[in-house]
Amino acid sequence: MTTDTPARLLQLLSLLQTPREWPGGELAERLSVSRRTVRRDIDRLRELGYPVQATKGSDGGYRLVAGKAMPPLVLDDEEAVAIAVGLRAGAGHAVEGVDEASVRALAKLEQVLPSRLRHRVSTLQAATTPLTSGDGASIAPETLTVMASTVAGRERLRFAYRAKDGTESRRLTEPYRLVSTGRRWYLVAYDLEREDWRTFRVDRVREPFATGVRFAPREVPKGDPAEYLRQSIQRRQETYEFDVAFAAPAEYVAGRMPAWFGSPVEQEGGCSLRGVTGDPVEWLAVRLAMVGCEFSVRGPGELVDCVRELGGRMARAGATGRPH
Known part of the structure; x- marks a missing residue:
């Protein structure tokens, strides 16, 4: 019989977080306790904020349902490793849609991972290569997690930085926010x-170090x-x-274009999008497609020509690829 109540509660919570309903008798057998103890433990979890739903019946059943707030999760080793590897892969390639929230989650998870699991995550990451990646420079996940932790903790950050012209420097900063384009x-x-605000490309940062010195945000x-x-x-x-x-509603287009380009405006027959960018016209043409x-592209002329050429090339590719 499990006499360690905290350990038993964690084991019970781990079972309940599996998307299924657990009969009271099965939970009692799994935990080697009485059904009465299971009921008391369920009450304890509810007091801690976990929304456990009970069903009536000869045996009775319990399942964890969605609540108003996100309670702490309990992950086994395999689940923790899987989540960490997924977050590291996404963050390291700056995939569109993987923003600062993902980096914060990775920082929190890696902070509490046991050393044996951190080693498994690093080994798996080093042994795998993604089939596709973003067209931006790759970034070490450790760099992002260190930065995210200093942003969240309002802690001064020191790092080495390589400018566009190759100049190397050491920087001491008060990090405000990570932004993904x-x-x-x-x-x-x-x-x-330098007593001024600056922006730094993270792929040019090396040796980020959290100094431990707190600061009041400016x-x-x-x-x-x-x-x-x-x-x-x-x-x-x-x-x-x-x-x-675009011949589509603004909401539709906004959900498929990076917010970086601005907000589409409704107009008759669809919406329009105007913005400023320094991206190559070839990349923007593909992104629009x-x-x-x-x-329809109303400007600039270079983008119009690029879209026309790309459209012709794709049409020819489709025609020559037809089965005979």
Whole structure:
């Protein structure tokens, strides 16, 4: 019989988090306790905020249902490793849709993983290669998790940085936010030595180190780290304005285009999207085609020509690939 109540509660919670209903008798057998003890343990879990639903019957059953808040999860070794590997793979390639929340989750998980499981995660990560990846530079997941932890903890961050021209420097910063553009990760931070705000491409960061020194957050320029990053990038590179009309509702297009490009505006017959970008026109042309609806490019001319050429190339490829 299990006499360690905390250990028994964790074992019971692990069972209940499996998506099925557990008869009271089966739970009692699994835990080597009486059904009365199972009922008391269920009450304890409810007091801790776990929404356990009971069903009536000769044996009675219990299952964990969705509640108003997210209670702590209990993962076995295999589940923890699977989640960590998935988060590391996504974060390391800056896949569109994998934003700071995923990095924070990875930082929290790796912080509490036992050393034996961290070793398994690292070994599996090193032994596998993804078939596809984003077109941005790859980033070590450890770099992102260190940065995410300093952002969340308002802790000064020191790191080595390589600028676009190859210049190496050491930076001491107050990290404010990690921002994903869909292809790359950037750190928005206050540079203490330069006494000004800066943006840093995370793939150019090396040896990030959390100093342990806390700081009071400053007000980021423009009031929004994403907007500050957008304007910062525009100042450093050649950009162009684009204007595209879609034959689909704005909500549909917004769900299939990176927020980085702006918000579509409803218009008769669909919506329009205007923005500024420094991305190659070839990449933007492909990205527009991936929205999955009819569209027309109203500018610039280079993008119009690129879309026309891409469309012709795809049509020819489709014609020559027909079975005979």
